[in-house]
Amino acid sequence: MPRFTSPHDPTAFKLLVWEIVRQVPAGRVTTYGRIAAMIPPPAGMNAKSYLAFGSRWVGGAMVACPDDLPWQRVINAQGMISSRPGAGKQRELLENEGVEFNDRGRIDLKEYGWAGSPEKWLKAHGLLPPPAFSKK
């Protein structure tokens, strides 16, 4: 698999994603889409397009997968672990944190989903708070 698509500033985007992932407390999970919604879309890009692909770029940022990153707490919007190397390990880690999986191997986002409030440090990074990402 290639380097996957990267944002205008791959490094900054990845770092930002990682920072957000780091905010996720143990026993909680968040989704790619939610992370993407926390990051302001690049100027000149349609919010629509960003919504469609932002989540993928988040995944692309996770490809680097630093060891100190709780990558296991990042799942897709369906509450499932995405197909990726180490999926079994991810489930193990999450269960160890107290996250429960139902029979389908899915997580109840209403129960374990992490809303997060990254606006503080987002401003600290000199970034604008995510505009209208009001899920439609």
Place this chain on the structure above:
DNA sequence: GTTGTGACATCGC
């Protein structure tokens, strides 16, 4: 320049 693709999201059936 063209083609394939990707740790996704959403809508429709």
Place this chain on the structure above:
DNA sequence: CGCGATGCCACAA
């Protein structure tokens, strides 16, 4: 609720 089809792009080969 589940599975299939579609869309979107700042890429890489």
